[in-house]
Amino acid sequence: MNKVFGILLVGFSAALFNSNSIASVSVEEAIQKRIEMFKASKANIKKLRELIRADDTTEAAKLLDFHLKWSEEMPLLFPPGSEASTSNGSDASSDIWDDPIGFKNVIKQYNLKSKELRKSLRGADSASINETFESFAGACKACHKQFRN
Ligand code: HEC
Secondary structure, X not given: OOHXXXXXXXXXXXXXXHOOOHHHOOHHHHHHHHHHHHHHHHHHHHHHHHHHHOOOHHHHHHHHHHHHHHHHHHXXXXXXXXXXXXXXXXXXXXXXXXOHHHHHHHHHHHHHHHHHHHHHHHHOOXXXXXXXXXXXXXXXHHHHHHHEO
16 A cells, blocks of 8 residues: 555555544454454553553543443444455454444443443442552453354
């Protein structure tokens, strides 16, 4: 892909996300967008860990908005036909489409753990915040183990 086209694509996907038209994206756009979201998720969780270490629970709680939104929108970015292939750059396991209920359940867990952590950050002591954080991070790993190649 040439550079100009690459830049155009990045701008285009940013516009897509902003316009809330996430439900009508093509397979290629869905893959590109979800990889972007997972990268943002990784950066977010790193920041979250730092804020928790620094005991800045107010700022940390705000970062959970991303995870709540993403855990609700995630299914829209896994349209049929978007599993990993040799040409599409995706690592999504075909088990996502073979076991849709299982996939839905791990997304649900991610959603619940995000809510639990936000609640904990808004009130709990640091010992239980650490515990809830680990359990939240475990929701990422559980899904990867089962549904990422
Ligand atoms: C419900 C399942 C699920 C959950 C929950 C989940 N992931 Fe993933 N993740 C995936 C799948 C599937 C892929 C592969 C997507 C693709 O390549 O099309 C992926 C890919 C990634 C990638 C690689 C992106 C790249 O560069 O290609 C990162 C980083 C990542 N996830 C981080 C996270 C973090 C951090 C969390 C938790 C906050 C999380 N994920 C939660 C399913 C999940």
